Amino acid sequence: MASKNLLLLAGDGIGPEAMAEVKKLIVAMNDKLGSGFITDEGLVGGCAYDAHGAAISDADMAKAMAADAVLFGAVGGPKWDAVPYEVRPEAGLLRLRKDMELFANLRPAICYPALAASSSLKQDVVEGLDILIVRELTGGVYFGEPKQIIDLGNGQKRGIDTQVYDTFEIERISGVAFELARTRRNHVTSMEKRNVMKTGVLWNEVVTQTHKARYADVKLDHMLADAGGMQLVRWPKQFDVIVTDNLFGDMLSDIAAMLTGSIGMLPSASLGAPDARTKKRKALFEPVHGSAPDIAGKGIANPIAMIASFAMCMRYSFGMVAEADRLESAIAAVLDQGLRTRDILSDGMTEVGTTEMGDAIIAKFLG
Ligand SMILES: NC(=O)c1ccc[n+]([C@@H]2O[C@H](COP(=O)([O-])OP(=O)(O)OC[C@H]3O[C@@H](n4cnc5c(N)ncnc54)[C@H](O)[C@@H]3O)[C@@H](O)[C@H]2O)c1
Numbered sequence: 001m002a003s004k005n006l007l008l009l010a011g012d013g014i015g016p017e018a019m020a021e022v023k024k025l026i027v028a029m030n031d032k033l034g035s036g037f038i039t040d041e042g043l044v045g046g047c048a049y050d051a052h053g054a055a056i057s058d059a060d061m062a063k064a065m066a067a068d069a070v071l072f073g074a075v076g077g078p079k080w081d082a083v084p085y086e087v088r089p090e091a092g093l094l095r096l097r098k099d100m101e102l103f104a105n106l107r108p109a110i111c112y113p114a115l116a117a118s119s120s121l122k123q124d125v126v127e128g129l130d131i132l133i134v135r136e137l138t139g140g141v142y143f144g145e146p147k148q149i150i151d152l153g154n155g156q157k158r159g160i161d162t163q164v165y166d167t168f169e170i171e172r173i174s175g176v177a178f179e180l181a182r183t184r185r186n187h188v189t190s191m192e193k194r195n196v197m198k199t200g201v202l203w204n205e206v207v208t209q210t211h212k213a214r215y216a217d218v219k220l221d222h223m224l225a226d227a228g229g230m231q232l233v234r235w236p237k238q239f240d241v242i243v244t245d246n247l248f249g250d251m252l253s254d255i256a257a258m259l260t261g262s263i264g265m266l267p268s269a270s271l272g273a274p275d276a277r278t279k280k281r282k283a284l285f286e287p288v289h290g291s292a293p294d295i296a297g298k299g300i301a302n303p304i305a306m307i308a309s310f311a312m313c314m315r316y317s318f319g320m321v322a323e324a325d326r327l328e329s330a331i332a333a334v335l336d337q338g339l340r341t342r343d344i345l346s347d348g349m350t351e352v353g354t355t356e357m358g359d360a361i362i363a364k365f366l367g
Pocket residue numbers: 014073074075076077078090093263264265286287288289290291292293294295300301302303305343
């Protein structure tokens with residue numbers, strides 16, 4: 001049996017609360033189904049800074065590089081607002097993405113039937129929604145140089161971030177989007193801002209060329225990213241796969257999160273290129289949400305995004321497609337039963353905390 005070494009990086013705020021539910025699930029799967037997961041743990045984010053002055057230590061980084069997959073909770077919080085920029089909690093996540101070369105971030109936004117009526121959007125707008133945002137994750141303005149604040153010496157400062165994309169980066173992320181579209185509804189919408197950005201012009205050009213050369217069977221549309229945001233809330237069901245850069249993908253996926261009822265619902269997978277010899281991809285799975293300092297420690301966080309991220313882990317890292325499908329069905333069934341954490345609560349439903357929600361999903365999954 002192929003190894004299943006998981007590194008758990010729970011992080012800060014609600015990260016450990018959500019991760020606790022996945023840990024219970026892993027223990028139950030090992031005990032009852034003989035799934036054979038081997039777990040190790042490490043520190044990332046503010047807790048890592050507190051322990052050793054860095055947002056992730058070299059030792060934990062080495063563990064992440066060696067693991068078959070990394071499960072990540074969330075990082076950040078007001079406690080670390082004043083720490084130096086280079087070691088702020090979020091730097092740990094960015095280092096993991098960059099050093100592991102996780103260029104492809106898959107963010108599916110699925111509206112579970114039971115939540116269609118509780119969205120802030122009209123029911124018919126979100127009912128049956130199943131879209132996938134493919135976000136480029138190791139380039140763009142997140143990593144481009146120079147990135148600095150310079151003193152102009154006249155009482156003024158200048159903040160500089162640099163958006164950079166090379167052909168190969170756009171080619172490989174659009175390849176991922178086209179491949180995934182072929183397994184879905186065969187439609188890709190590429191979003192950039194070619195009307196104001198040179199990287200947008202190149203993005204559009206390379207996606208068009210990649211399509212023509214290798215994926216002409218897939219329907220391709222181009223949309224300016226601001227209009228894309230508007231279309232996502234106007235009529236999201238027009239989309240199948242959206243491919244976009246690092247920053248637009250960050251923003252568009254938070255918008256998409258609300259289509260599903262709550263940001264507490266959205267999982268994600270961050271994947272590297274397959275290794276030439278072993279064909280295995282480096283991979284990290286994390287909820288789209290952050291550490292939610294406003295609700296941390298109260299036991300009310302929604303663990304579904306974290307649990308659904310583990311479903312993606314089983315599907316993409318271990319080929320456990322049946323188990324992943326069953327876990328997603330268990331989430332849907334528990335929502336059908338009327339159980340709701342506070343973020344997705346609506347009239348007539350039963351409010352439960354993080355632990356009860358996790359327990360109910362695990363029981364349904366095993367049942
Ligand atoms: N991947 C990550 O680790 C990640 C992602 C986004 C933000 N952050 C960090 O998290 C901190 C807080 O950021 P923010 O407040 O902008 O975003 P956030 O996602 O943490 O919270 C936004 C809102 O959504 C709610 N929310 C988020 N997840 C929830 C869940 N699972 N269940 C119920 N409600 C949930 C929060 O209570 C809050 O009201 C910042 O330090 C930020 O940098 C980390």
